[in-house]
Amino acid sequence: MPRHTRSGSSAKAVVLDKREAILRAAIKVFANRGYFSSKVADIAGEAGIADGTVYLYFKSKDDILHSIFDRAMTEFIDEGRRQLAEIEDPVERIRRIAQLHLEKLGADRNMAIVFQVELRGSTKFMEQFSAAGFGEYLDIIRKTIADGQAAGVFRTDLKPVVGAKILYGALDEMVTNWILSKRSYPLAPMADEVLKVFFGGVLI
Amino acid sequence: MPRHTRSGSSAKAVVLDKREAILRAAIKVFANRGYFSSKVADIAGEAGIADGTVYLYFKSKDDILHSIFDRAMTEFIDEGRRQLAEIEDPVERIRRIAQLHLEKLGADRNMAIVFQVELRGSTKFMEQFSAAGFGEYLDIIRKTIADGQAAGVFRTDLKPVVGAKILYGALDEMVTNWILSKRSYPLAPMADEVLKVFFGGVLI
């Protein structure tokens, strides 16, 4: 896809590039040492800039973490909406959501670590986050389940919001285990395992 | 066995009481402010003792958090073994595990916050913890699922370890949402909702 600016030398593009570089560096550093143990100097060093420069692009260390979440969540939600746009069938929609969830997080281990560990590691963040993108995400799942119930494909003795949490929790645990695992394996295929149970249960 | 000292005033008991008081205070403080933002002075203040006294009972702030996890996990595992001892049926065992999980964490909101937030908020802790009690817990679920498969009550096209993670993840998410919820509701009943899906799936 062609860029609208020639080379990366336009003022705007440079700004975005450096901001981007800092975010990437922060994701790496936060993933390795954790938010509280990471120093702004580490991030600057990883990004190849001076410490002070960080503050030209972010208001604070806290702001960096928030920006990481915001950007990733926005991208994820957008990508989700795009992919779900043409899928009508609730079952297929749920399948697509689950796959997308694990594909996205499975594609960037550092980002996954930051999401699973740092986002969860702070009630403050979690609360703010719930109010933001996370709530929206859960809501998309909830609505799809409700649609499925209306369409007569999902059992109706289950509150959609609870179903959404169960699916999300199961997927989330797949990610957490993948992060902590000493073995290296692809995360995305786990979606099918989760869906197998989510859709059909474990009882024969 | 008769005590030589009346009631809980024996030296041993006093020591345990103070240690206990510090742990309780720490759970409260950690739950409210998070581990990193909590000051040892906060804990001491909450426990009604001098700052230095904390160090007569714990080696460091870090040691306090570890002690919280260790004690709670040991108690939980013990209680679990006791309650599961007389249950043979895999389905019932799984049900008991899920209920116990939410009963225990639902009984102490602060403790639940510390577990959900602080334990998850540190790869270091998570790794140490995985190697310790958490792995053991997941293993109990895994074995029960395997037993159920052998007994012909659970579908066999699912790896027991994956099933265990799915169940755990779903329960865990119930706890996390309960913690973050502005509304106040009992956590334990959520176990049935999770089991409904885990056992039977959502498809009609």
Added chain:
Amino acid sequence: MPRHTRSGSSAKAVVLDKREAILRAAIKVFANRGYFSSKVADIAGEAGIADGTVYLYFKSKDDILHSIFDRAMTEFIDEGRRQLAEIEDPVERIRRIAQLHLEKLGADRNMAIVFQVELRGSTKFMEQFSAAGFGEYLDIIRKTIADGQAAGVFRTDLKPVVGAKILYGALDEMVTNWILSKRSYPLAPMADEVLKVFFGGVLI
């Protein structure tokens, strides 16, 4: 020499014994770790008593160090006076002083370390000490030199006080080197080497 109290069980004797035990323990601990790095608890432990008991015999940690110096210095001065009482000849008196200096410090390595290191390691102590026993000690040497000059055996183009410092400094350095030496050798014989130079110089 017979004791005036039978056994060590009289109140006075017990007090002295425990005080003595604390001082001995302190000398050992101070010698090994240095005054500032030594903890009162270390001293109590070495003396086999409870921490608080130290304060029944000494006003403070500082007081212990002072007591060590005071007692040792008093003993040393007394012993010196006794031994010098019957020596008239200034040369022999100087010899006796030098020998006694190295004999005494050479007899107790820990005490020597405390004297050489801790006493010197604090201007405060040194000033207080100068005003106390140390000044008295130097004065005895000074007077002996002056006597020798009056008697025509010592050169008179040297201020007695300077001569006293030179002798003391040379002896002191023997002690310091002996303490720091990795090899083990008797300190007392070094007195003759010092006196050889002090009396006759190094020039042929």
Added chain:
Amino acid sequence: MPRHTRSGSSAKAVVLDKREAILRAAIKVFANRGYFSSKVADIAGEAGIADGTVYLYFKSKDDILHSIFDRAMTEFIDEGRRQLAEIEDPVERIRRIAQLHLEKLGADRNMAIVFQVELRGSTKFMEQFSAAGFGEYLDIIRKTIADGQAAGVFRTDLKPVVGAKILYGALDEMVTNWILSKRSYPLAPMADEVLKVFFGGVLI
């Protein structure tokens, strides 16, 4: 080689200046209060900088003391080698050493206090220091005495190393007394008094 920046304003010079300022401040503070009683904040205050700035130039409080010793000793040894380079006569060399010793320490009272008090006030420092510059210093004296013996000007019934210690000890005591003295007098002239005795002895 021309500088691109005028006078002492180059980055390197500024760094050295601030490092120098901290060392000077530390010498003053250590001399007045002693190493253990001195606070890093005192040093920073004396140097007119913020507390944290100290750590941009030194690794720790301990590192400051070491740097003081290292720099002074290096300077002293260098200056000594320079001045002794053209002196052949062992007697004159000894004289020069003694004079230099008292000239240098007599030129900076605070530095002298730090050397006499803090260096001696720690077996740890003394041991490290013995292995370093101090041993080298004593060795220079020792060799000169041995040369004098070989040249037939010094008596041979004295081990050179012992002679070196005696001279050093005598000089050292001059410094210590000068530091502790309430009167103010020049230290350097005391070298002649010491040499008078060292060379010719006190006996007529």
Added chain:
DNA sequence: AATGAATGAGCATTCATTCAT
């Protein structure tokens, strides 16, 4: 007298943030 648990003042060090250049 003896104990040792409790106290709390004290301090070296870190690090997010600022700002002169």
Added chain:
DNA sequence: TATGAATGAATGCTCATTCAT
């Protein structure tokens, strides 16, 4: 914009001393 030296508030931990028993 970019730098990185400087700042100084913040805090975990130690240990001399006290005092209830």
